Amino acid sequence: MTTAADIDSTADPVAPRRRAWWRLLLADRAAALALFLLTVIVLAAALAPWIAPHNPYASSRTVMLPPVWEARGTWNHILGTDGQGRDILSRILYGTRTTLIIGLVAVVVGGVLGSLLGLLSAFYKRIDPYIMRLVDMMLSFPAILLGLALVAVFGPGVVPVIVALAIATIPDCARIARSIAVSVMEQEFIEAGRAVGLSDGTLFVRYLMRNCISSIMIFISLRFGQVILIGAALSFLGLGARPPMAELGMMAAQGRDFLLFAPHIAVIPSVAIFVIVLCANMVGDALRDVLDPRLRS
C-alpha cells in the first residue's frame, strides 16, 4: 500500500539536486566572493552596536575629517567624519543595518503575501481570475509611486516606505509563484495525493508549497537588490528614514551639501549601497542559474 509519505519522498523533484547546489554555487568564483562579502556585511550590520568604534549620533568638533588614506586622515576615524563631526564608519554600520532591515522586511512580507496569492491562484482555479485581476491592478502602481503616495498621507518615515515596498513586491511575486505552481499542479504526484484522499491543506502545504518554495526564494532574492535601491532613493529624497537615524541613502543626501570640500561624506554611503546591491544581485543571479534556470528571462 502506498502511503502519503512514500509519494512525498519519491515525488520531490528537487531532492536529488539539493546536495550539490551549494558546491555549484561556490564553484562560481564571483558568486562565492559576493556571498562572502554579503555575509560579512550582514554580520557587521547586525553587530553594529558592539563593533562600531564611536557613537553614531554623537557629533564632535572635527567636522569633515577625510578618511585615513587621505593626507589629513586619522586612525581614530577610519572613514573620516561627516558635516556634524560624526564618525562615518560607525554611521555606515548603523546605516547598513537600517537599509538592510527596510529591504529585508519589505521583501519578506511582500514575498510571503505575494507567493500565497500566487499559490492559491494556481491551487483553486475558481478564484484564479479574480486574484490575477487584482494582481494586474497592483502592477499598475510601481514601488516609487506607492512610496510617494503613502509618504504623502502618513508623512516621511521608515514604516510607510517598508509598507510601500512590500505592497510593490506582492504582484510580481504572485505572478512568478503562480506560474511555478501551475506547472507543479500538472505533475502526477498532485493527482496521486488527491487519489489517496489527502485534505486540501496537506496537498497545498506539503505537495505544492514545498515544491515551489526554492524557485520563489530565488525570485525574492533577485528582488532584494531593487527594493534596497528604491528604499535608499526614497530616503535620499527625505521621504524615508528621518534624522538622526542613520540610513545609507539619507547619509548620501546629507553629504550632498559638502560635495565640493568633502566628497567622501556622500561617496562612502553610496558605495556601501552599491556593494550591497551588487552582491545581492550576483548571488541572486548565481542561485537562479544553479537552482532554477527556468526563471531566466
Place this chain on the structure above:
Amino acid sequence: MLETIANRLLLSIPVLLGVLILGFVLVQVAPGDPARVLAGPAAPPEVVEQIRQRMGLDDPLVVQFMRYMGRLMQGDLGRSLISNRTVIAELSSAIGPTIELMFACLVWSIPAGIAMGTLAAVWRGSLVDRAIMAFSVAGVSLPIFFICLVLIQYIGVKWQLLPFIGRGGPLWTVDGLRHIALPALSLGLIFIGPVARMTRSSVLEVLRLDHVRTARAKGLSEGRVILRHGLRNALIPVITLIGLQAGYLLGGAVVTETIFSYPGIGRLAVGAILSSDFPLAQGTILVLALAFILINMIVDILYALLDPRVQKK
C-alpha cells in the same frame, strides 16, 4: 486588431478606477481638518462647523467621492497650498519637461543598450561579452543619486562642461540641450543595463533558430544575418521591457529631477509631499499613475502589433 485594442482599453478601466479611489483616499486620510485649515486656528468651533457643512465634508463618503469625480472630470484638482496656483496649472507646466527628459534619456540609452546587447550576444563568452554584462550588472546595482552626484562633481563642477541646475529651455534650443544633457545621461545610465541584458538574451535565442541557419547557409554576410534575421526578431521583448521597466525609470526620474532641480513632475511631487501640500501631492501622484497606465497600455498594443501571435491568445 481593433478587438485587441478594445480589450486592452476595457482592461484599464478597473485600474483607472483604482487610481481615482486612491487619489480620493489620499485626500480623506490626509492629516489635518480642511475646514479647520480654511477657518484658521483661532476660529470658533461653530465657524468650523459651518465651513464643514458648506464644503460638504459631512456628506456620506459615496456622495463626496462622486463630487470628487465630478470635479476631476472638469479638471479641477484644487489649488496648491503653497503657491496658490491651481494644481492643473502647476502640473501642466511640469509635464512637458518630464516628457522631454524621458525622451532625451530613451533616445540614447535604448540604441546604446541594444548595440551593447547585440555585441555581447554575437561575441558570446568573449571578453567583450563579459565586460558588457559586468557593466550592466553594475548599472542596475548603482544608486541613481550616486551617478547624478558623480556627474555633477566632475562634468559640472570640476571641468565645468555642462550646467547642472534647472532647465535651460525647450529641448530644441542649445541651452535646453545643454541643461538636459546631464539628467538624461544619468537616467540613461541606469536604463542601459536592463536593455543590454534583455537584448543579449533574446538575440542569443533568435540566433539559434532555423531561419538564421538558413540565412547563413544562403551565404549572407554575418553582419546581415545578425542585423536582419537576428536583431529584428529579438526587438520585440525589448519593447515589452520598456513597459516593464517604466516604474523603474519613473523612480529614476523622480530622483534625477530632484537632484538637478529640473522642473518636472517628479520634483514637483517630492516638493509637494515634503511641504505637506496635499492638493498638489495628490495631483502629481494621479498624473504619474495615469501616465504609468498609459505607457503600459501603449506597450501592450505595440506588442500585439509587432507580434500578431499575441492577439490569438
